[in-house]
Amino acid sequence: MSFFVILEQRQGVIKEAAVDVWRTVQHLAQVSGGKEVYGAVMGDVDTDLIKGRCAGKGQVYIVRDKAFHEYAPQAYAGTIVEMIRSTGSENIFLANTAMGRDLAPRVAMRLDAALASNCIVDAESAGVLKAVTTMYAGTVSAVIQGLRNRVVYSLAPRVCRFEEPFPFENKVEVLDAKGVNVSDSIGNPVLKEIIYHTGRKDIAEADIVVAGGRGVGSNENFAMLESLADVLGGAVGASRSAVDDGWRPHADQIGQTGKSIAPKLYIACGISGAPQHLAGITGAETVVAINCDRDAPIFKAADYGIVGDIADVVPQLERAICGFQRVK
Ligand SMILES: Cc1cc2nc3c(=O)[nH]c(=O)nc-3n(C[C@H](O)[C@H](O)[C@H](O)COP(=O)(O)OP(=O)(O)OC[C@H]3O[C@@H](n4cnc5c(N)ncnc54)[C@H](O)[C@@H]3O)c2cc1C
Incomplete structure (x- = not known):
């Protein structure tokens, strides 16, 4: 049973929320008895930049295709699912950002996996993962555990509260993904991306x-x-x-x-x-x-x-x- 992290990038930079997910998964992998961790980055992102952002152990694959420069829902889901299958990963993690909220159910559906959205995940001593999420507009907390063999977790923002320095040494390998079938059907292409430069942090990432x-x-x-x-x-x-x-x-x-x-x-x-x-x-x-x-x-x-x-x-x-x- 390995862990798979979808690392979201924007304009060639790995999002803070994705780094947070990566760190959390490193911790979960360690307390679950040293599970293998795989990561996927879609788009042309600098290898050293990923190494600098993702500490710990594991392999991160970059799918360098210009089709993935911007988020393309069907193509992202199709390619990521193929990578998850080839690594045999059963627990899939991504950040509950706008993209994560759209992508998580697409990936879960294609894998016939359970979906725990906007959750906090903990590992019990036997390595069993337990997700806690809120339902009914935050009025009820639900514990999600052992629903299916495969589970997709979209993690709530800033769930990783490790103090700096991060306690894992960097042994992450960053590789270009080879032999991945990039879906030629992009589906609904992004016609225009509007980016607001407010000079401030995203509210989901701010202290x-x-x-x-x-x-x-x-x-x-x-x-x-x-x-x-x-x-x-x-x-x-x-x-x-x-x-x-x-x-x-x-x-x-x-x-x-x-x-x-x-x-x-x-x-x-x-x-x-x-x-x-x-x-x-x-x-x-x-x-x-x-x-x-x-x-x-x-x-x-x-x-x-x-x-x-x-x-x-x-x-x-x-x-x-x-x-x-x-x-x-
Ligand atoms: C399906 C659904 C999804 C929704 N999703 C969201 C969501 O994601 N986020 C969200 O926020 N809402 C959401 N809403 C709407 C939500 O129900 C409320 O209508 C909304 O949050 C109210 O916004 P408000 O508090 O700004 O306005 P109001 O409820 O109108 O409150 C304004 C407040 O300002 C106070 N006030 C007025 N003047 C002053 C002043 N001068 N100084 C100090 N205080 C003052 C008033 O006393 C009042 O308490 C959703 C609703 C539905 C049905």
Whole structure:
């Protein structure tokens, strides 16, 4: 039984979320009695770059085909499944990113495997894997174990909490995949990729996220949150209402139909705390809520709550943090 990791790349760079999955799988392989680990990178990615990002033991195969430069659902799934079959891997891992959410069920279906999505995986002493995921908009936790011989796990963001330095030495071999049939049917080709350069970290990868909801009131008022995020070195997220109103792009949406995040600090500004929003913040370590309604449900999910108007509270908070940073 070996482990197989699908390493997502964007513009030739292995995504932080994929590195996180790789590290987690290295740990799982070790506690499961030294299972073999295979990885696959689709697209033209520099060999040394992969070696630098993926520490531990195992073999990473690169499928260098220009068809894979951008995510092509059918072709990715077809080629990856062929590689999984040839390695005989039974546990397949990938990050629960936008691409991961699309690819995981395609791969699972073709392999007739079970699918555990947006989960945290642990290995029990006998090497049996146990996945914990949330269901019904985060209101229920489900344990997924031993459903089929093969299981595809899409891992929740930032599940790997190893302190630096990473405890595994680097014995990873990076090889060009040979003899893999690249599917000539790309299916629906990507016509245009729109990339927003915000200069900030992706909310799914950030240590600190400041998010705004309908209570922010307008696109312009998000400048307040951006300013606070700048001071904290964080990213800016949003509730679905703020996205639906066109104040933020969908990439910033947190929740059931947006991204799951797991920052060390999450500051929710003018967000009521609907279950669909809370489903996306179950991994947050500390939650601070700012809301003018003292009965807002977000306070039940918060570690610290501030009842007040965000137009007063957010600038005060920023000044206090700046003052604290100066004193330090
Ligand atoms: C199938 C489905 C999927 C969904 N997926 C998601 C999802 O992924 N993410 C998501 O977020 N939602 C999702 N939703 C929508 C969700 O149910 C809520 O409607 C949404 O989260 C509400 O957004 P909000 O908290 O910004 O707005 P509201 O619920 O309108 O809350 C605004 C809050 O701001 C406060 N406020 C107003 N003015 C101020 C002020 N000046 N200062 C301080 N506080 C103020 C108010 O007291 C209120 O609590 C989904 C819904 C469905 C049905």
